[in-house]
Amino acid sequence: MTATAPPWPLSSFPGPQDSPGFTLWRDFTRWQRSLNAALKPLDLTQPRFAVLAVCGWLTRDGRDITQQDVVDFLGMDRMHISQIASRLDRDGLILRRASRTDLRAKVLRITPAGHDTLARAMPLVETHDRAFFHRKGTP
Amino acid sequence: MTATAPPWPLSSFPGPQDSPGFTLWRDFTRWQRSLNAALKPLDLTQPRFAVLAVCGWLTRDGRDITQQDVVDFLGMDRMHISQIASRLDRDGLILRRASRTDLRAKVLRITPAGHDTLARAMPLVETHDRAFFHRKGTP
DNA sequence: CCTCATATGTAAATGCATTTACATTATATG
């Protein structure tokens, strides 16, 4: 007996390229890679930009927000947001201080430098995404 | 002068939720999180599964493939594939040996254990993705 | 008031994804 190749029809799709999850993964990583490249001059990444933008959005009327508010808005893990917020704090784009009404919570505030960076980043992101999503194929 | 809230209309979208990139990010992470949970009993993750499946797909007719072939097929970074393949090798799901025709390249081969794991994983993934993508909204 | 379940956030560990730099081998060009 010789070694035989394993049988393929393991999948109901002709090939991996035809699986929607496979293409979602590939398209997402391409989008993120491309946007990260556009944001590199500002020392931002797509997730850093997103958290910064959400901070700006949720505090647009001067309200205080906590990390948990960002978690709820983004629907993401609280540890993840903690990591990103910690680095944004380290880099001077946001401030974090303990809330006076809930000593567990940390109130987030965008610094002037953070707001300036956000204002510069926004048109880069919108220009990028307009180009990226206009041609829906693989860019 | 009192401190004023930073002006919002920084974006042409009413809010972050309306940006296509923002929703792509959120939807992708939800999909990957959900699929990783489905694959956990097999000690697989979505990227590990994807690389394993591509190895199976590209070797379906018995041909030899290299890591670079996987990189080209997936359109991903070669260092990234190197990491994932290294762990799949460590876990006994694939074998890696130096090519005899190109001493730089490493030939990949799925082990019986790897093929068995792939055969178990495939229906989990297809069931998961059918449910996930059927309702296009946020699941 | 006291206790307990819940909420907010972090430390440590792991894997995903990329960047930079490097070693080795192939290949094209002189």
Added chain:
DNA sequence: CATATAATGTAAATGCATTTACATATGAGG
């Protein structure tokens, strides 16, 4: 053949994303 350029893969470092475990604080019920 000799050398320059390109291709294949890895080590180390960084940031993204999640999991587990933990510390502290809140709030509900006794």
